[in-house]
Amino acid sequence: MSYLFPNYQRKKIQWVKGINNTLIDQDGKSYLDFTSGIGVMNLGYGDSNLNEVLSDQAANLWHAPNLYESKFQEETAEKLANGRDYVAYFCNSGAEANEAAIKLARKATGRSKIISFVNSFHGRTYGAMSATGQESIHQGFQPLVPDFEYLPFNDLDSLKQKIDKQTAAVILELIQGEGGVIPAKQEWVKQIKQLCRTTGTLLIIDEIQTGIGRTGSLYAYEQYEIEPDIFTLAKGLGNGIPVGAMLGKKSFAQAFGPGSHGSTFGGNNLAMRVASEVLERINQPDFLLEVQRKGNLLMKGLNQLALKTTLIKDVRGKGMMAGIELTDADVLASVMEQLKEEGLITLKAGQAVLRLLPPLTISDEELNRGVELLEKVLCKEQKND
Template sequence: MSYLFPNYQRKELELIKGSKCTLTDQTGKSYLDFTSGIGVMNLGYNDPELNQVLLEQANLLWHTPNLYENHLQEQVAEKLANGKEYVSYFCNSGAEANEAAIKLARKATGKSKIITFTNSFHGRTYGAMSATGQEIIHAGFEPLVPDFIYVPFNDIELLKAEIDQQTAAVMLELIQGEGGVLPAEESWIQAVQSLCKEYGALLIIDEIQTGIGRTGTFYAYEQYQIEPDIFTLAKGLGNGIPVGAMVGKTSLAEFFGPGSHGSTFGGNKLAMSVAYKVVERINQPKFLQDVQKKSQQLFTGLNQLAEKTSMIKAIRGKGLIIGIELANQDILKIVLDQLEIEGLLTLKAGQNVLRLLPPLTITENEIDQGLMIIEKVLHNLAKQTGFSEKGD
């Protein structure tokens, strides 16, 4: 028997060690990782510099409560502000960051209505789950936190029909990761921001999966010519060390005074020491240009593959968050399993989307290797299932 709740559908393999973009399981088999631990390991595995930073801080002090000053929090917050008028609150996860954003939006506006979008995912705690626009996530946990309204993604007219003077915030992902790697349209995002300003609502951007260089800019919102009132971070911020952040405009600071919100472990010294180094390394022009170059290489290869098989319906995403929409969910299950057998770890998104989230440090040769494995698996599956291959 297991002494664990069965809330995770786990694979039989256990990953024991990793180096750069390669993972090794309990049998000694190695895998090229196109998951980054679900968008977490942006700098890859067993990074010597991050290991050293963590070790040095561990030898000083692991933890102090937020009753005392923490210069590391100040340093990371300055880095996250990125030259703009933002302040940060630190926590331990993306769901916690979104909970803080929801609380701040209601406190600052004095209103409770929050509009989010169908197929969104914001976490599994009660506020974050209530913000998530997926019935399958809600099932069995009703009643949810009240006053969340869900409207279709990329549809401005239906948003106009719902937003009003009682709206505290509009909350969204710029790419719906769990929902199927669905990017927001730039004109729609700009119209959303305009509506928020018109009705006195805050714009909350969930950058938990898209932030920290994942899309080829340090924050995904930079590509949309907008400036959110609040945005949330986690995943890649700590490269595997649990850390999250809610970042808000300086004008909102007065609404989160002493006693309004807090966390025992949030912003602890171990997490902050690593987060500082992660941000310092990723938020560099050359690093981000390299991500864009690798993205172009991967998209080019995938588009060439899509021209060869009817099994691929669409390819979408930005930077190194990429979704390959396959013919159906049965095909997706087989593809995921076969890729693993061939030594490539990938992810599911939505019902029938193969999601790729390789470390940002992946090499050109590793991208080519991953493309070859994907092509091999789809080619073999096409022959077995009768799917046509274009040009045959």
């Protein structure tokens, strides 16, 4: 008997240790991790610097309420602003960050309508779930928060028809992660920004999976040559320590005055010390260039693999965020199970997409080994198909 709700479909495996880019299960078997704990462990496992920072803070003070000043929050917020005109609110997760973004957008504009996109994913709390454009996630939880509309991704005409001066915000992922690793088109994003400017609508970019170096820049929006009004972060920000953040333009600061929003644990000392160190490490030109180089290496290997098997319909992604669209969901399930047996951990996205999110610290040798295991399993699966 389990004393847990069965809301997760758990595999019969338990991780007991992580070393760099490798996970070890309860039986001592090692696995190359191409998931980063669903995009969390950007600096890998057991990082000595992060362990030292966490241990140092744990020996002093774990928690102080947000009734008092916090130099650690100020330092981390400044690093997140990255020289731009933003202020930060800290919380504990991506869903909470998106909740804060939705509340800020509505309060700052005095409007309620929010446009999201089909197959998007923004979290499972009520506001974030209502922003998520997936009916399967809504089932059983209606009525949702009102005034959310879901439009086709990468389609400009539908947005032109729906966005107006009653729209508080447009919220989108620049690469839909859970939806199937689908990148937004560059020109489409620029047109969204222009439509938002024309109608007084705020642009919210959900960087929870794409942020903190995952796509080869600190934030994915930098590669789209736009600057959002609001953006949200979590996952890789704490490298496993629960932390989320919502950043908005300084001009919106008054909309989030005292009493407007809050979090008991948001911005606690342990999370801030680790997040600050993560940012210090990742937001370096050489580090980000290496992510871009390794991302190109990964995509090259996957595109070459696509030429060797008819099971691959498409390869897409950016940086260290890749998706391999397979022929159907049954093939995906079989491939993922075989990869696990071979010692490679992967993720699912959409209906039939194999999602790869390796740690940003992964080596060329490990990337190549992962691609070799993918080739071995896919070619074997094709013979059995």
